[in-house]
Amino acid sequence: MPANKKYLTTSSWQRFAKISAGIVGGYIISALLHIALAFWLPNPKMVLITSVYTLYMLWVAIIILSFLAKNGWKLWALYVAIILVFSVLIHFGKLYNPVN
Structure with a gap:
């Protein structure tokens, strides 16, 4: 059953923005979240292993x-x-937890 045309994106720029946001932005967000967790949690090695x-x-x-x-x-x-936001959390994680 084909998709209903009224729900599909017709603009190629919108399609490009969604795909690039998902791939590039999603990867950066995922990586920064795990780095921030490594700075803020007491055992950074465990966070990096599970990441x-x-x-x-x-x-x-x-x-x-x-x-x-x-x-x-x-x-x-x-x-x-x-x-x-994640970049600021990483920055303050370095300042307040310099042991890691």
């Missing part, structure tokens, strides 16, 4: 969720905001 598996599972979930968005550029804005 081998959970990073890709989270990345796939973010790729799937990116196709549910209506506007790819708003999705990119959301992903950039999340990336900045």
Whole structure:
């Protein structure tokens, strides 16, 4: 059964934005989340060991969720905001937990 045409994205730029946000932005978000957890949790080695598996599972979930968005550029804005939040968490994790 083919998809209903009214639910498909007609703009190629929107399609590109969703695909690139899912692949590139999703991977960056997944990696930064695990790095932030490594800085904030007491056992960073355990986080990095389990991140081998959970990073890709989270990345796939973010790729799937990116196709549910209506506007790819708003999705990119959301992903950039999340990336900045995780970057700030990593920065403060380095400042307040310098042992790691």
